Amino acid sequence: MASLTSLPSYDHVFFGVIAFLVSVLIVFFSTKTKAKPLKLPPGPPGWPLVGNFFQVARSGKSFFQYVQDMRQKYGPIFTLKMGTRTMIFITSADLVHEALIEKSQIFASRPAETPTRTIFSCDKFTVNSAVYGPVWRSLRRNMVQGMLSTTRLKDFRNVRESAMDKLVDRIRVEAEANNGAVWVLKNARFAVFCILLSMCFGLEMDEKTIEKIDDLLKTVLITLNARLDDYLPILSPFFSKQRKRVMEVREEQLKTLVPFINKRRSALKNPGSDPTAATFAYLDTLFDLTVEGRKSVPSDTELVTLCSELLNGGTDTTATGLEWAIARLIDNPDIQSKLYNEIKSGVGNRKVDEKDVEKMEYLNAFTKELLRKHPPTYFSLTHAVTQPAKLGGYDVPTDATVEIYLPTISDDPTLWSRPEVFNPDRFLSGKEEADITGTRDIKMIPFGAGRRICPGLSMAMIHVNLMVARMVQEFEWSALPTQNKIDFSVKLEFTTVMKHTLQAVAKPRV
Numbered sequence: 026m027a028s029l030t031s032l033p034s035y036d037h038v039f040f041g042v043i044a045f046l047v048s049v050l051i052v053f054f055s056t057k058t059k060a061k062p063l064k065l066p067p068g069p070p071g072w073p074l075v076g077n078f079f080q081v082a083r084s085g086k087s088f089f090q091y092v093q094d095m096r097q098k099y100g101p102i103f104t105l106k107m108g109t110r111t112m113i114f115i116t117s118a119d120l121v122h123e124a125l126i127e128k129s130q131i132f133a134s135r136p137a138e139t140p141t142r143t144i145f146s147c148d149k150f151t152v153n154s155a156v157y158g159p160v161w162r163s164l165r166r167n168m169v170q171g172m173l174s175t176t177r178l179k180d181f182r183n184v185r186e187s188a189m190d191k192l193v194d195r196i197r198v199e200a201e202a203n204n205g206a207v208w209v210l211k212n213a214r215f216a217v218f219c220i221l222l223s224m225c226f227g228l229e230m231d232e233k234t235i236e237k238i239d240d241l242l243k244t245v246l247i248t249l250n251a252r253l254d255d256y257l258p259i260l261s262p263f264f265s266k267q268r269k270r271v272m273e274v275r276e277e278q279l280k281t282l283v284p285f286i287n288k289r290r291s292a293l294k295n296p297g298s299d300p301t302a303a304t305f306a307y308l309d310t311l312f313d314l315t316v317e318g319r320k321s322v323p324s325d326t327e328l329v330t331l332c333s334e335l336l337n338g339g340t341d342t343t344a345t346g347l348e349w350a351i352a353r354l355i356d357n358p359d360i361q362s363k364l365y366n367e368i369k370s371g372v373g374n375r376k377v378d379e380k381d382v383e384k385m386e387y388l389n390a391f392t393k394e395l396l397r398k399h400p401p402t403y404f405s406l407t408h409a410v411t412q413p414a415k416l417g418g419y420d421v422p423t424d425a426t427v428e429i430y431l432p433t434i435s436d437d438p439t440l441w442s443r444p445e446v447f448n449p450d451r452f453l454s455g456k457e458e459a460d461i462t463g464t465r466d467i468k469m470i471p472f473g474a475g476r477r478i479c480p481g482l483s484m485a486m487i488h489v490n491l492m493v494a495r496m497v498q499e500f501e502w503s504a505l506p507t508q509n510k511i512d513f514s515v516k517l518e519f520t521t522v523m524k525h526t527l528q529a530v531a532k533p534r535v
C-alpha cells in the first residue's frame with residue numbers, strides 16, 4: 026500500500042539511467058534463457074528491463090489516476106511491469122471475490138520486501154508483512170486475541186474517553202486562537218495516536234513525548250517509500266546515501282522506543298513502582314510471545330517493530346477517515362443536523378459515549394457511507410500467491426505482486442444505486458446493504474477481505490464513530506469564510522487524504 030503512494034518523477038536520473046541500461050541490456054539478452062510463457066493479464070507494452078516504470082513516472086499523473094486509465098484501457102485486471110516487479114492489478118468485485126474469498130488461502134501471502142522494508146520489519150516479523158504461514162498465524166492471533174478482541178477493547182474505554190476529552194479541548198483552544206479555524210487531520214491524528222500509544226505501552230506520556238514519537242514514526246513511513254532502486258535493484262550502487270539515511274532512521278527509532286519497552290518491563294516486574302502504568306498493554310503480550318517455529322521470545326528490536334506496526338496501522342488510516350467525515354458534514358449541513366439531532370435525542374446534554382454510539386443508526390450509516398466513498402487507503406496491502414495460480418483466467422506467478430484497488434468496487438454502478446452521491450440514507454430501512462467484512466458479498470471493502478482482512482476493523486469503527494459523535498456534539502462545523510466549496514480532490518500520502526488539507530470552522534455549540 027505505502028510503496029505505491031508516491032512515485033517521484035526521477036527526471037534528473039532518467040537520461041543517465043537509460044545510458045546505463047542500454048549496456049546492461051546487451052548482457053541481459055545474451056544470457057536470457059527461455060522460460061515457459063505465462064498468460065499474464067494484459068497491460069501496456071514496456072521497455073526491456075525497466076518495463077513500464079518510466080511510462081508511469083513520466084506520465085504526469087498520480088499513481089491512482091494512472092491505474093484508473095489502465096483499467097479503462099485493459100479492463101478490470103491488468104499488469105504493469107515496474108522494473109523487476111510484475112504487478113497485477115485487480116479492480117472489480119468479482120475478481121476480488123475470486124482471489125480473497127474463493128482462493129483465499131492461495132492469495133493470502135505477502136511479496137518479498139524491499140531492502141529498506143526488510144530492516145524495518147525485522148525480515149518480515151510483523152503481522153502485515155509476514156508471508157502466509159506459522160509466523161504470521163502466531164503474530165496475528167496474538168494481536169487479535171491479546172489486543173483487538175471485543176473484551177480487550179472494552180478494557181480501554183477510559184483511554185478512549187480521555188483522548189476524546191483531549192481532542193475536544195485541543196479543538197476548542199485552536200479555534201479560539203484562530204477565529205474558529207481548526208486543522209482537522211492533525212487533531213484527529215493526535216487523538217488516535219494517543220489512544221494507540223497508551224494501548225501499546227501502557228505508560229503515561231506527556232504531550233511533548235507523544236509528539237516526538239509521532240514525528241519519528243512519520244519519518245519511518247517516509248523512509249519506507251519506494252525508491253528507484255527498489256524497482257531496479259541493479260541501480261542500488263547509486264543509492265548509498267539513502268541507505269545510510271535508512272540506517273540512521275532505524276537507529277533513531279530504536280533509541281527512542283527501547284527505553285519505553287524497558288520502562289514497561291520494569292513496571293511489570295515491580296508492581297506499584299509506576300503508579301501511572303496501566304494494568305494491561307499490547308507490549309505485555311509480546312514479552313513472552315511464543316512464535317511457531319522459533320525458540321526465542323522477541324528481541325527488543327523486534328518489540329520496537331511490532332509496536333510500531335500497531336501505531337502505524339491504526340493512526341493515519343483512522344485520522345484520514347475523520348478528515349473526509351468533517352468535509353462531508355460541511356458539504357451537507359442536512360446530514361450534520363441529522364447526526365446532531367440523533368445525538369441530542371439519544372443522550373441529551375450528557376457527553377456521548379461509545380455505548381450510545383453503538384445504538385445510533387444514522388451515525389453508523391454515515392460512517393459506512395464515509396468508508397464507501399472515501400476508503401482511507403485506495404490500495405489494500407499488497408498480496409502475493411503461495412503457489413502459481415489463476416485469476417480471471419490469467420496466470421498469477423509467485424513472484425508477482427497482487428494489488429487490489431478499492432474505489433472502483435465501492436463506486437461500481439452495477440453494485441450501487443447512484444454511487445457518486447454521498448448518501449447515508451442508502452443504508453437505512455434496508456434500501457441498500459453492504460457487509461464491510463466482505464464475507465457475504467464484496468461491495469465495499471475498506472478493510473480488505475479474507476484471511477488478511479484488517480484486524481483493527483472493530484477498533485477503527487469505534488474510533489471513527491466516537492470521534493465523529495463527539496466532534497459533532499461539541500461543535501458546529503462549517504467552511505472557512507474564504508472557501509465557498511469543499512474540494513474533494515485526493516492526494517496519495519501514506520493514505521488517501523484531501524488534496525488541500527482541511528481547515529474548517531468549529532463553532533462550540535454551548
Ligand code: HEM
Nearest residue numbers: 152153338339342343401405406471472473477479481485
Ligand atoms: C479506518 C481505519 C483502518 C483502515 C481503513 C484499515 C485498512 C486496512 C487494509 C485495507 C488492510 C489490508 C488488508 C489486506 O491485506 O487485504 C489492513 C491491514 C492491516 N491493518 Fe488496518 N485499517 C485501519 C485501522 C487499523 C487499526 C486501528 C489497526 C491496529 C491497531 C490496523 C492494523 C492492521 C494490520 C496489522 C494489518 C495487516 C493484517 C494482515 O496482514 O494479516 N488497522 N488494514
